[in-house]
Amino acid sequence: MSTNNESKDGFAMNPNDDRPLLEIKNLAISFSTPGGPVNAVRNANLTVMPGETVAIVGESGSGKSTTALAAIGLLPGNGKVTGGQILFDGEDLSKASEKRFIELRGNHIGMVPQDPMSNLNPVWKIGFQVKETLKANGLAGKDPNGRVAQVLADAGLPDAAKRAKQYPHEFSGGMRQRALIAIGLACRPRLLIADEPTSALDVTVQQQILDHLDTMTSELGTAVLLITHDLGLAAERAQKVIVMYKGQVVESGPALEILRNPQHPYTQRLVASAPSLASKRLESQPVEVAEGVNAVVKPDHSGARDEILQVKNLTKVFKIRKGLGRSEDFTAVDDVSFAVKRGTTTAIVGESGSGKSTVAQMVLNLLKPTEGSITFDGEEMANRSERELFKFRRRVQPIFQDPYGSLDPMFSIYRTIEEPLRIHGIGDAKSRQLRVKELLDHVAIPTATMHRYPNELSGGQRQRIAIARALALQPEVIICDEAVSALDVLVQAQILNLLNKLQEDLNLTYLFITHDLAVVRQIADDVCVMQKGRIVEQSTSDEVFNNPKSEYTQNLLRAIPGASLML
Amino acid sequence: MSENQTPESVTPEPRGKREGKISTRHIEHFVAPLEETPLQDIDKVSIGSEPLSMWAEAWRSLRKNPLFIISTLLILLVILVSIFPQWFSSTSPTACSLENAREGRAPGHIMGFNFQGCDVYARVIYGARASVIVGVFTTIFVVIIGGIMGALAGYYGGWLDAVLARLGDIFFALPLILGAIIVMQLPMFRDSRSPWTVIVTLTIFGWPQIARITRGAVVENRGADFVQAARSLGLSKFGALVRHVVPNSLAPVIVVASISLGTYIVAEATLSYLGLGLPSSVMSWGNDISASQISVRNNPSILFWPAAALSITVLSFIMLGDALRDALDPKARR
Amino acid sequence: MIPVFFGATLLVYFLVFATPGDPIAALSGGKPMAPAVEAALRAQYNLDQPFWIQYLLYLKSLVTFDLGTTFSGQPVADVIGRAFPVTARLAVMALAIEAVFGIAFGVFAGLRKGKAFDSTVLILSLLVIAVPTFVLGFVLQFVVGVKLGWAKPTVGAGAPWGDLILPALVLGLVSFAYVLRLTRTSIIENKNADYVRTATAKGLSRRRVVTVHILRNSLIPVVTFLGADLGGLMGGAIVTEGIFNVPGIGLLLFNAILKGETPTVVAVVSVLVLVFVIANLIVDMLYAWLDPRIRYV
Secondary structure, three states, X not given: OOHHHHHHHOOOOOOOOOOOOEEEEEEEEEEEEOOEEEEEEEEXXXXXXXXXXXXXXXXXXXXXXXXXXXXXXXXXXXXXXXXXXXXXXXXXXOOOOHHHHHHHEOOOEXXXXXXXXXXXXXXXXXXXXXXXXXXXXXXXXXXXXXXXXXXXXXXXXXXXXHHOXXXXXXXXXXXXXXXXXXXXXXXXXXEEEEXXXXXXOOHHHHXXXXXXXXXXXXXXXXXXXXXXXXXXXXXXXXXEEEEEEOOEEEEEEEHHHHHHOOOOHHHHHHHHHOHXXXXXXXXXXXHHHHHOOOHHHHHHHOOOOOEEEXXXXXXXXXXXXXXXXXXXXXXXXXXXXXEEEOOXXXXXXXXXXXXXXXXXXXXOOOOOOOEEEEEXXXXXXOOOOHHHHHHHXXXXXXXXXXXXXXXXXXXXXXXXXXXXXXXXXXXXXXXXXHHHHHHHHHOOOOHHHHHOOHHHOOHHHHHHHHHHHHHOOOOOEEEEEOOOOOOOHHHHHHHHHHHHHHHHHHOOEEEEEEOXXXXXXXXXXXXXXXXXXXXXXXXXXXXXXXXXXXXXXXXXXXXXXXXXXXX | OOOOOOHHHHOOOOOOOOOOOOXXXXXOOEEOOOOOOOOOOOOOOXXXXXXXXXXXXXXXXXXXXXXXXXXXXXXXXXXXXXXXXXXXXXXXOOOOOHHHOOOOOEOXXXXXXXXXXXXXXXXXXXXXXXXXXXXXXXXXXXXXXXXHXXXXXXXXXXXHHHHHHHHHHHHHOOOHHHHHHHHHOOHHHHOOOOHHHHHHHHHHHHHHHHHHHHHHHHHHHXXXXXXXXXXXXXXXXXXXXXHHHHHHHHHHHHHHHHHHHHHHHHHHHHHHHOOOOXXXXXXXXXXXXXXXXXXXXXXXXXXXXXXXXXXXXXXXXXXXXXXXXXXXXXXXXX | OHHHHHHXXXXXHHXXXXXXXXXXXXXXXXXXXXXXXXXXXXXXXXXOOXXXXXXXXXXXXXXXXXXXXXXXXXXXXXXXXXXXHHHHHHHHHHHHHHHHHHHHHHHHHHXXXXXXXXXXXXXXXXXXXXXXXXXXXXXXXHHHHHHOOOOOOOOOOOOXXXXXXXXXXXXXXXXXXXXXXXXXXXXXXXXXXXXXXXXXXXXXXHHHHHHHHHHHHHHHHHHHHHHHHHHHHHHHHHHHHHHHOOOOHHHHHHHHHHHXXXXXXXXXXXXXXXXXXXXXXXXXXXXXXXXXXXXXX
């Protein structure tokens, strides 16, 4: 109980203030759907003390957001609290009227939502949206515009008075999230519900915003209920962590204890899979390399592992139309060179706008480079004939990010996986069917699902189908463009393991495009870090993680949530 | 708030390692009993239900929609009537005698007679064919022309798209009825009036609407990852359009086509009413309504029955479109 | 929008003058014509010139309001000048009716999606769309005008505002149904938007959330529709004005078509296209005001 500790973390606490601010007891919530009621939350318990930060961690569909939204009376129309209590400062809100909630919202309970792009009304100025918050809660005062500027400045928005006169579309994602934080905290609520406040943002921006939120809430003495899918982030930002699984609380307790000593098997799984906490590459085929000290070992294998893909001085310039025939050049990819060795994984890491996906598109020959060359297995790819390109397609295959977009919803799983075989005229109907079954085995999908459609599968399952389709032509190189980014942690780990196993079995080469350094550590042998179209650092995975050279890489590494907690 | 809330605080401050927060309060470590929170396999494939394609799924929800059932039954009835009118009326619509003119209902003539002494019921039955022919064929032609134009413009973009967009705008500046009136009074149309000239006219001014809808749907789908994936599998650009983009763009086109079919029938009737549509020798609801004007004040039922038949037919197609929209709504899927 | 005007007038001009058949026969509606009239028409439309020249000269005559004469010898420009204000009045009233009632009903239906009011209004709107305007016109004229005697069944000289209520109602009814449905869809879409939830979370009253955050965003597509519909109303006026005997542009056009008075037809259609173009320009401006996102494009 050292006072030092308190002041360092910055939350001022009244020792007498030991009555819970929010206490959720045996909460049950159900949604009415056409297929009957669905229990989204069952028997959930949690306590938030004044000034405390409590994180709820869980996968999508775990009921974490639903629980929090119930506390501010914002369940969707078909959702209902069917049991238990939500005690806010001793008052039961589970049966509170809408009128009571309107009184509480804003100045007692605030909210910072998830997606900064869709949570600000596009047709009103930022200042207007802040001002109406103040007015609704009677806090606008004599100089509302000054107050608005102050609130925005407090949320870390530079040039706040001028920015208040702009519209949301003139703001970047990070700035919008700051505006939303300003709105959430404008009326100094005692409890702030932060629903995945940064998961739509780049890691470095995420870090800044969470740091700032920390500072503000501790200065105001606001308690925070933080909803997140990221256990590392939760452990780093909260005193207490609640782990939810399928609508139930499976474990709760002090953040670091949960992280270091998880008791429930689900939590153990979560800790084991959390990429941000992983410190080494998954076991994989080039075992010697993974265990080897560093790149010095690699040249020994050069005979066996030639460079299957070489990219030299690759540049892509887009013309951006500015109306009336004028256009501006935008260099998305600027003089990028790298090589990928056969049977290994090379990751290209960068934040949004770094040009990493444009590189992938050009390597896949879906986009023509402005300058530079791409050599595949010793052959220059530019100016190839249609026929040669058609052959090339068999050897290089993509897996895309969005599992909901990469499968044609009109094609059954069988047709989806059979399509490449059909396009390339491989085998007859019977042999193709055998091949499809074999491919489904590879990705651990029961062959009984063969005649189903993508809309009946989960994101991870769809991604496995996409992998099966990519494997159908026995390619040598697979380009994974953010292939696991949209998936829940456990599913993500499962797919990464699958990719790793396939690499081992089939001697595949991966070019892995991602924004997530943590994932890179688990799967890549070599890493290129991209920023604004250029490669700023390029080395082996171990080298990049243990001894980052560029400042940008260092920033990226530092921004991985929870990275330092396990050590 | 502290003073350092200046823009500089936006740049990341190197904080070094973050250690997490340690609470000064005692926090209980709660673990739910495993039997209450059983673990399931990660991302298990459920194979309980029956596999359903998008169309099968739509069909399943349509089957339960009363709007769909009613409209489909009505449409089937109208089509049957238009093909085999003799099954429904034993009276000839042309066997008229002036002595019956404007008579009320009589045995065997449940809707009475019109001002020329023709049986109204028989005329309503035999008048269906013209409306159905005009509606169905106009829709077919409009979907073919508008669909192809819209799909090519949306998929290939560039100058083709620009030209077609402008062309569509120009046709949009002339409302369907107005444009049709102008065309129908041209000598080449006026002198050879028949259902087919009406169909051609309505097609000329109807295709841009379908083209717009198709274009929008195609643009939405052309950049989809599954199209990119198919292209990287080696499928040609046109192949991807036919196999992936078009099937996924059909839903809104079907919905709009169904509703448009109703509006084409209305347009035909309006033209006939104005004396510019079907020639009076062709039996049609529009012509009969037009003719009933003379005696509407004395005998409203002469107007009522063909108008009701027309309205119910149009309503069926619009209701069908509405039901299809609900069933095929992409937001309801997934 | 300017290219649309030229394109549409060119289209009309082309249809009337360049399709097979003797244009002069077309101008006369197939009726025999005095040689003097025929010569005057040839001069008016410069029929001895190539098509492009004809079109350009025609544009010139449009700009200078030198639109030729009717068969009875009146300048077409004058005739249009008398009829146009009547139709403008009628169309504005129809537009007001469909906008006010369409938006009001649409908002209430959308906010109460799935309730009795919503379902009733939805079915009724389908009915309104399905019944052709000329049938609706007859029925209303007969019931309201003749049987009940609440309004004059036909419009008197000078077309006073009061007389136009019934025709405006008939003219606006179909579009009313479309506006209602569009507003409803738009409201339903927007009321589940993330920013609406955020607005509620700020502690705003329900009333403010609806008016400030749902309504304005939902009106954007409705305004676009209303603008485009002004052209449609002008077209629809042909039927409505015929039924109620309104001395407006629609009746003028209809009579001109029946008489085969092509100079009037072409001139009236050109005016209607111009109205459509101007209405769309206004919509573009309104749109920019309602939706700040497009101002900077």
